[in-house]
Amino acid sequence: MLFPVRTRDLVVLLTCFLVHLAFRNKRKRLLRLPPGPVRWPIIGNALMVPATYVHKFYKKLSEDLGSKIIYLECLKQPIIVISDFNIARELLEKRSALYSSRPPFTMTNEVIGFNCLLSMMPYGDRWRLHRRILIQNLSEKNIPEIREKVLDFIRKGLLSNVLQNPDNIREHLANTIGGFSLSMTYGTPVQRQRDPLVHFAEEVFNNLLGAGAPSKYMVNVIAPLKYIPEWFPGSGFKKEAKKIRSQLDHLMEEPFRETMGKMDQGTAIPCFVTQALERGDSTDLDHEQYVQCIKEIGVEIFSALFETTFVPLMTFFLVMQKYPEVQRKAQEEVDFVVGYDRLPDFSDIPHLKFISCVVKELFRWNPIVPIGVPHATTEEDVYMGYYIPKGSIVVPNSYAMLQDEQTFPEPEKFMPERFIASDGGLRDDIIDPEFFVTFGFGRRICPGASIARSTIYITIASLLHLFNVSPALDAEGKPVDFQPKFRPSSVTS
Numbered sequence: 317m318l319f320p321v322r323t324r325d326l327v328v329l330l331t332c333f334l335v336h337l338a339f340r341n342k343r344k345r346l347l348r349l350p351p352g353p354v355r356w357p358i359i360g361n362a363l364m365v366p367a368t369y370v371h372k373f374y375k376k377l378s379e380d381l382g383s384k385i386i387y388l389e390c391l392k393q394p395i396i397v398i399s400d401f402n403i404a405r406e407l408l409e410k411r412s413a414l415y416s417s418r419p420p421f422t423m424t425n426e427v428i429g430f431n432c433l434l435s436m437m438p439y440g441d442r443w444r445l446h447r448r449i450l451i452q453n454l455s456e457k458n459i460p461e462i463r464e465k466v467l468d469f470i471r472k473g474l475l476s477n478v479l480q481n482p483d484n485i486r487e488h489l490a491n492t493i494g495g496f497s498l499s500m501t502y503g504t505p506v507q508r509q510r511d512p513l514v515h516f517a518e519e520v521f522n523n524l525l526g527a528g529a530p531s532k533y534m535v536n537v538i539a540p541l542k543y544i545p546e547w548f549p550g551s552g553f554k555k556e557a558k559k560i561r562s563q564l565d566h567l568m569e570e571p572f573r574e575t576m577g578k579m580d581q582g583t584a585i586p587c588f589v590t591q592a593l594e595r596g597d598s599t600d601l602d603h604e605q606y607v608q609c610i611k612e613i614g615v616e617i618f619s620a621l622f623e624t625t626f627v628p629l630m631t632f633f634l635v636m637q638k639y640p641e642v643q644r645k646a647q648e649e650v651d652f653v654v655g656y657d658r659l660p661d662f663s664d665i666p667h668l669k670f671i672s673c674v675v676k677e678l679f680r681w682n683p684i685v686p687i688g689v690p691h692a693t694t695e696e697d698v699y700m701g702y703y704i705p706k707g708s709i710v711v712p713n714s715y716a717m718l719q720d721e722q723t724f725p726e727p728e729k730f731m732p733e734r735f736i737a738s739d740g741g742l743r744d745d746i747i748d749p750e751f752f753v754t755f756g757f758g759r760r761i762c763p764g765a766s767i768a769r770s771t772i773y774i775t776i777a778s779l780l781h782l783f784n785v786s787p788a789l790d791a792e793g794k795p796v797d798f799q800p801k802f803r804p805s806s807v808t809s
């Protein structure tokens with residue numbers, strides 16, 4: 317039955333609506349933003365944010381302002397930087413329904429036009445679908461097979477390469493981690509040394525990482541720059557974008573096509589792509605769309621594993637040279653647990669307590685993704701009386717959390733013992749970087765954390781079981797002293 321709408325009802329409805337709008341805007345005007353540096357008209361803080369080591373800049377700014385949550389603005393884009401673990405959990409985990417999107421990543425998603433990476437996708441159905449398929453195929457059921465592959469790469473590749481040529485550690489690690497990523501994703505065999513595809517991938521992923529960095533390309537800060545034509549002075553980033561796009565297309569298409577070909581011939585090696593295609597489509601996608609989806613997730617796994625897992629292992633070599641006492645203790649533990657007549661395997665890992673502290677300290681000492689991967693808010697919010705605008709970029713400053721002097725005294729020192737309690741067990745009263753902060757927060761938390769941890773543990777235990785890591789010697793035969801310095805432009809910053 318239809319009721320006639322009376323003018324009086326309409327007036328009441330309209331009044332409610334106007335009161336609601338007025339209240340919303342008033343709330344916006346009445347509430348303070350989190351503390352932040354003085355903003356210039358229009359540009360806001362755009363000129364003060366440095367292009368490199370931005371995590372250190374944010375940490376210092378946060379200390380100067382005396383607040384663990386701060387507010388900046390670049391050309392009207394609100395940026396919230398969090399330097400405290402509990403605040404990050406409160407917002408990114410407990411309120412994850414509002415804080416789980418991503419900023420636009422203009423260079424990658426729009427100028428390069430590569431918007432298929434789930435790590436950069438806005439929150440929504442497409443992200444949900446990609447993430448679900450990825451998680452299904454990296455589930456506990458597949459872990460034993462993945463671990464077998466890691467062991468193979470370490471034993472047949474890394475250990476023998478280091479033995480033959482101990483001076484070229486960087487190259488050996490890149491080939492091992494890159495080769496393992498390629499094999500886990502596509503089942504592609506790789507050369508034991510200097511595999512050309514792995515080399516190519518390393519360059520492409522570095523470019524991709526650079527494209528996502530807010531400060532490397534101005535277009536990431538001033539999005540309308542994406543409209544300037546290619547002939548216009550200062551549009552060099554567009555030429556770079558074209559080059560990166562063609563590299564990415566090659567990397568996404570070639571190994572995938574090869575694996576599909578081998579599947580047709582029945583010679584494919586089991587890997588993410590074969591398993592995902594065989595498992596089949598439990599989605600609403602048609603076959604072609606599903607295949608495209610697997611191709612896109614494939615390149616995501618390949619890049620995510622390669623870019624990140626390499627970093628703590630390089631840091632490990634540096635630390636072992638700088639802290640021989642730590643190396644000695646870790647080696648004693650491996651020798652005790654594993655003995656001398658076999659190599660370490662995954663069953664040993666739960667017994668390697670000191671090495672577990674070394675891994676935690678590696679994650680803490682040189683955070684792998686120091687300003688995390690930024691989240692974005694999909695609605696406005698209020699936290700601790702502060703107004704958080706809708707569309708804010710939210711930066712969890714992992715570096716500030718893991719280098720906090722209160723939680724981790726003398727944070728610049730590498731001290732695995734800081735994780736050991738007075739009764740000899742592991743401390744449970746401080747952040748454990750093996751499980752928290754390092755791999756992000758909430759609904760966007762890293763889905764590859766378990767694979768990354770397994771790879772790092774077994775690589776470190778295997779290396780320590782066979783080798784001593786020591787610094788180069790000078791002309792008088794004394795160890796060369798050196799100061800660790802991290803590159804400003806990688807995930808390690």
Ligand code: HEM
Pocket residue numbers: 434435436447450616617620621624625628684685688689690691753754755756757758759760761762763764765767768769
């Ligand atoms: C030590 C190694 C690794 C570190 C430190 C790391 C760290 C991270 C971090 C900080 C994020 C962002 C989380 C957030 O937004 O709060 C992330 C996301 C992601 N990681 Fe990792 N990761 C590692 C290894 C891996 C591996 C091995 C894989 C794949 C097998 C992987 C796949 C991904 C994917 C797909 C995302 C995007 C998730 C999303 O946006 O929903 N990562 N990772």
